[in-house]
Amino acid sequence: MTTFLRDTITIFSREFRPSLRNPTGLIFDMGQPLLFLFLFGSLLGGAVGSSWQWFVPGILVMMCLTGPMSAGYTLLVELIGGAMERLMVTPVNRTAMLVGKSMKAMLTLLVQAVLIIVLALPLGFELHVAGVLAGLAQLVLFSVGLGAFSFVLAIRSAPGGTLFYVVSQSIMFPLLLLSGVLLPLETAPGWLRVLGQVNPVTYIVNAQRALFSGDLGNPSVLYGTAAACVVAAIGLYLGNRAMRQGV
Amino acid sequence: MIHTRGLTRVFTMKKETVTAVKGIDLDVEAGQLVAFLGPNGAGKSTSLRMLTTLLPPTSGTALVAGHDVTREPGAVRARIGYVGQRNGAGEDQLVRDELVTQGRCYGLHPREAATRADELLDLLDLTSLAKRVPGTLSGGQRRRLDIALGLVHRPDLLFLDEPSTGLDPRSRADIWQHILRLRETYGTTLFLTTHYLEEADNMAERVVIIDGGRIIADGTAEQLKNDLAGDHITITTSTAEEAGTAAGIGGGTADGTTVRLRVAKAAAALPDYLRTLDAAGIKVTTAETIRPTLDDVFLTLTGRSLTDDDIPA
Numbered sequence: 382m383t384t385f386l387r388d389t390i391t392i393f394s395r396e397f398r399p400s401l402r403n404p405t406g407l408i409f410d411m412g413q414p415l416l417f418l419f420l421f422g423s424l425l426g427g428a429v430g431s432s433w434q435w436f437v438p439g440i441l442v443m444m445c446l447t448g449p450m451s452a453g454y455t456l457l458v459e460l461i462g463g464a465m466e467r468l469m470v471t472p473v474n475r476t477a478m479l480v481g482k483s484m485k486a487m488l489t490l491l492v493q494a495v496l497i498i499v500l501a502l503p504l505g506f507e508l509h510v511a512g513v514l515a516g517l518a519q520l521v522l523f524s525v526g527l528g529a530f531s532f533v534l535a536i537r538s539a540p541g542g543t544l545f546y547v548v549s550q551s552i553m554f555p556l557l558l559l560s561g562v563l564l565p566l567e568t569a570p571g572w573l574r575v576l577g578q579v580n581p582v583t584y585i586v587n588a589q590r591a592l593f594s595g596d597l598g599n600p601s602v603l604y605g606t607a608a609a610c611v612v613a614a615i616g617l618y619l620g621n622r623a624m625r626q627g628v
Numbered sequence: 629m630i631h632t633r634g635l636t637r638v639f640t641m642k643k644e645t646v647t648a649v650k651g652i653d654l655d656v657e658a659g660q661l662v663a664f665l666g667p668n669g670a671g672k673s674t675s676l677r678m679l680t681t682l683l684p685p686t687s688g689t690a691l692v693a694g695h696d697v698t699r700e701p702g703a704v705r706a707r708i709g710y711v712g713q714r715n716g717a718g719e720d721q722l723v724r725d726e727l728v729t730q731g732r733c734y735g736l737h738p739r740e741a742a743t744r745a746d747e748l749l750d751l752l753d754l755t756s757l758a759k760r761v762p763g764t765l766s767g768g769q770r771r772r773l774d775i776a777l778g779l780v781h782r783p784d785l786l787f788l789d790e791p792s793t794g795l796d797p798r799s800r801a802d803i804w805q806h807i808l809r810l811r812e813t814y815g816t817t818l819f820l821t822t823h824y825l826e827e828a829d830n831m832a833e834r835v836v837i838i839d840g841g842r843i844i845a846d847g848t849a850e851q852l853k854n855d856l857a858g859d860h861i862t863i864t865t866s867t868a869e870e871a872g873t874a875a876g877i878g879g880g881t882a883d884g885t886t887v888r889l890r891v892a893k894a895a896a897a898l899p900d901y902l903r904t905l906d907a908a909g910i911k912v913t914t915a916e917t918i919r920p921t922l923d924d925v926f927l928t929l930t931g932r933s934l935t936d937d938d939i940p941a
Binding site: 384387388391394395398399402458459462463464466467468469470471472473 | 680681682702705706708710712713714715716717718719720721722725726729730732733734735774777
């Protein structure tokens with residue numbers, strides 16, 4: 382266990398060091414969510430009741446989908462270059478490698494989420510501390526699973542890499558659009574709502590909205606947490622297996 | 629240091645099985661410098677990936693640095709160094725940071741890892757580049773960094789996959805200087821693949837040639853060249869008729885006015901041959917001796933040139 386911990390810290394600090402050296406990159410990555418928050422969010426004002434309580438959690442889920450995907454991308458770059466191979470020849474624990482990399486994606490997401498929340502406060506976003514904390518915990522769980530999925534995808538795509546772009550692009554947008562992140566699904570036609578219901582992201586989004594409004598007892602919280610747990614469990618299982626099989 | 633028996637690797641691609649390495653038996657003793665030669669697709673990299681635990685063998689066994697690659701990959705990894713074909717440093721990592729990380733991956737304490745990183749920067753003339761990212765280094769500098777990364781834990785056995793490919797002649801010579809010094813100072817066993825025949829010829833004390841997944845020759849460069857290719861004498865005469873006679877006398881072949889014969893030691897045999905021809909009244913216009921290259925060895929063994937990249941399936 383001590384070597385596992387040591388290896389996790391080694392990999393995590395290796396991943397995180399470049400962000401510390403260049404913290405503005407963190408804000409650049411947030412460009413799109415911020416744009417959505419300010420432009421789209423203001424537009425929505427009349428459409429969905431208290432728009433910020435509705436929209437901020439959506440933006441966070443959106444970041445949760447894009448962030449871990451970029452984690453897979455950095456792994457892909459190291460797989461195509463020789464860095465990953467070099468690390469795989471060292472005795473470093475394979476699971477620690479996965480966990481260390483996921484922790485970086487997780488921490489980045491947390492920092493960005495807190496920033497978004499702080500920026501939304503002056504716009505009229507109401508802070509329900511307990512709900513927000515529970516929401517962030519759920520998001521972190523979800524992002525760990527997604528991150529692991531994107532690592533698996535990166536490993537399967539190497540050395541070419543085309544598969545990674547094709548799959549991540551063709552999956553991410555439907556997942557995003559069919560989850561009701563940007564527009565409410567309630568007014569959608571029946572077939573669209575059915576598609577939304579088989580999308581795990583929908584449950585996360587609903588749970589996040591309940592939590593960010595301070596409604597911790599809402600049943601959607603339970604469904605969302607279950608969805609996050611399932612995604613995390615499957616992702617970690619597959620990710621761990623892919624790492625162990627070697628690169 | 630390396631002992632393999634029947635080491636085999638089969639790949640399955642689109643329902644088609646390809647045996648990349650077909651039962652390799654290889655023994656490398658401590659302290660040797662072995663060059664692993666072969667055309668592209670011969671199974672060099674696959675063998676190396678199996679020996680370094682990156683790829684599990686389909687069958688057969690390999691003991692590397694005293695441990696089995698399949699049963700104790702961790703023990704093997706802790707004892708070997710590996711410098712891959714591609715650059716090992718992460719693109720957004722500083723040179724020194726990456727060396728420290730590598731030390732931590734091998735279980736060094738943070739302070740030890742830092743000391744070791746500085747030692748290696750000094751050893752491979754990288755100290756002035758410590759705070760740079762790999763993208764800003766030259767090809768030779770990046771290669772030195774790769775070697776430094778492979779040496780962090782002072783391995784007894786270092787694998788190098790094409791360490792000098794793609795470098796200009798000066799950087800190649802520089803890399804070789806570092807490799808040879810390593811061996812002199814620490815007695816490191818070196819196992820490397822290379823594309824450059826003259827490198828294998830000049831530097832390695834043992835050359836192992838692989839083709840089609842099998843080892844087809846193994847020995848010192850001198851042995852291989854003497855046994856499998858031999859020296860040649862080439863002379864030209866003024867007429868084709870004289871060439872025919874000269875070929876008859878020497879036991880060689882004539883092609884126009886050129887005569888070519890294979891002998892044990894060309895430099896010693898040439899004066900004798902010329903005297904004999906002189907006595908027979910044959911006028912020789914040019915004469916030269918040709919020492920074989922490892923490419924000639926490969927040509928003798930397979931009928932193909934090692935430098936051809938098109939390998940028939």
